[in-house]
Amino acid sequence: MTEIAPGAVLVINAGSSSLKYQLVDPRTEHVYADGLAERIGEDASRIKHVAGGNERTVDTVLPDHRAAIEHVTGLLREDGLDLESAELAAVGHRVVHGGRSFFAPTVIDERVRSEIARLAPLAPLHNPPNLIGVEAVSSLLPDVPAVAIFDTAFFHDLPEESATYALDADVAREYAIRRYGFHGTSHQYVSAKAAEFLGRPVSEVNQIVMHLGNGASMSAVREGRPIDTSMGMTPLEGLVMGTRTGDIDPGIAFQLARVAGMSIDEIDHLYNKRSGLKGLCGDNDFRSVLERVDDGDEAATLAYKVYLHRLRHYLGAYMIELGPVDAIVFTAGVGENAARVRADALAHLQTYGIEIDPELNAVRSPEPRRISTRSSRIEVLVVPTNEELAIARQAVALVAE
Numbered sequence: 216m217t218e219i220a221p222g223a224v225l226v227i228n229a230g231s232s233s234l235k236y237q238l239v240d241p242r243t244e245h246v247y248a249d250g251l252a253e254r255i256g257e258d259a260s261r262i263k264h265v266a267g268g269n270e271r272t273v274d275t276v277l278p279d280h281r282a283a284i285e286h287v288t289g290l291l292r293e294d295g296l297d298l299e300s301a302e303l304a305a306v307g308h309r310v311v312h313g314g315r316s317f318f319a320p321t322v323i324d325e326r327v328r329s330e331i332a333r334l335a336p337l338a339p340l341h342n343p344p345n346l347i348g349v350e351a352v353s354s355l356l357p358d359v360p361a362v363a364i365f366d367t368a369f370f371h372d373l374p375e376e377s378a379t380y381a382l383d384a385d386v387a388r389e390y391a392i393r394r395y396g397f398h399g400t401s402h403q404y405v406s407a408k409a410a411e412f413l414g415r416p417v418s419e420v421n422q423i424v425m426h427l428g429n430g431a432s433m434s435a436v437r438e439g440r441p442i443d444t445s446m447g448m449t450p451l452e453g454l455v456m457g458t459r460t461g462d463i464d465p466g467i468a469f470q471l472a473r474v475a476g477m478s479i480d481e482i483d484h485l486y487n488k489r490s491g492l493k494g495l496c497g498d499n500d501f502r503s504v505l506e507r508v509d510d511g512d513e514a515a516t517l518a519y520k521v522y523l524h525r526l527r528h529y530l531g532a533y534m535i536e537l538g539p540v541d542a543i544v545f546t547a548g549v550g551e552n553a554a555r556v557r558a559d560a561l562a563h564l565q566t567y568g569i570e571i572d573p574e575l576n577a578v579r580s581p582e583p584r585r586i587s588t589r590s591s592r593i594e595v596l597v598v599p600t601n602e603e604l605a606i607a608r609q610a611v612a613l614v615a616e
């Protein structure tokens with residue numbers, strides 16, 4: 216029987232039809248188990264569960280998130296991990312949108328729950344499922360403190376000029392329209408790790424962090440504080456992503472509504488699910504896109520060029536905004552694994568003090584590492600992100616106060 220050490224944390228990231236989980240000890244960084252329940256509420260659901268190095272895939276029917284968490288609890292029990300008798304320090308919930316109200320880890324009580332619900336119009340695709348996750352887990356583990364960690368928190372005090380859209384100020388105020396930024400837990404964790412790797416206090420490092428996953432965002436972090444980020448009021452703005460447009464002329468929505476007769480929901484779906492790399496070439500898995508680029512596939516090649524074009528556009532902007540840049544940091548699925556993307560993103564920038572070493576860039580490792588040449592004025596790093604660990608640590612720090 217595996218014992219869960221007192222003080223472990225269950226981390227939950229609930230999406231509309233999915234539930235990602237990890238049971239981790241934030242002090243030792245030991246991961247007891249993690250997994251993903253998908254297609255919740257559909258006819259055929261699936262749980263991918265990993266514990267003790269063994270991966271299991273369970274095909275089942277999960278009518279709702281509560282059923283999912285109950286099933287996961289059962290799988291953990293089969294692994295000898297009994298959540299209900301464990302002395303968990305906290306359950307850490309990723310909550311996507313904290314609006315202006317939340318910018319620090321927060322114990323979720325009734326008041327916080329209704330405040331997160333009140334923010335739903337700001338993140339209709341994200342906050343409601345996050346709350347469903349909170350309810351499902353709380354009903355199962357009522358005595359364990361539930362802590363919300365907000366994806367927007369790190370960007371809470373962006374300078375006014377980067378947080379403000381040039382929109383009628385009264386309308387913006389009334390509807391809380393501003394740049395909030397997302398992936399904050401990752402940008403914060405990775406920028407701190409990068410400084411640690413460089414052996415310098417984060418308050419002395421200027422860096423550009425590229426979180427390149429299926430969702431992708433970039434931030435400019437000056438002396439530990441972000442001064443700009445590519446995602447906006449929603450996670451739709453900025454870089455080209457797996458299935459999201461990123462930046463697009465706002466007028467395109469009018470065209471699609473007036474001329475193509477599309478409804479707001481159809482445009483929302485088009486922008487979020489049918490665009491980005493997938494919209495351009497039919498694939499949003501970067502590995503397939505790169506294979507097709509190698510095979511000379513035209514659509515994939517154009518998609519990749521558009522992706523790089525936007526990335527370099529933000530890179531240039533952030534270099535000017537930051538002033539002297541000490542480090543450029545790659546993270547997340549694509550950033551950590553796709554050496555080709557890193558090389559192409561920073562190609563021909565020697566005059567700006569950026570030079571990648573091809574051999575270092577080819578190294579695969581789960582550890583933070585440098586991939587720039589000795590003569591590169593700006594350090595280029597790969598720093599694996601770990602949002603679950605960051606959430607667990609923040610949750611524990613709060614409940615220990």
Ligand code: ADP
Nearest residue numbers: 427428429430499500501502547548549552553
């Ligand atoms: P998210 O958390 O946003 O779903 P991830 O950070 O897990 O995304 O990143 C997923 C992306 O990383 C996918 O597009 C996947 O193809 C890409 N990826 C993973 N490994 C590699 C690799 N070796 N080469 C290229 N892309 C990769």
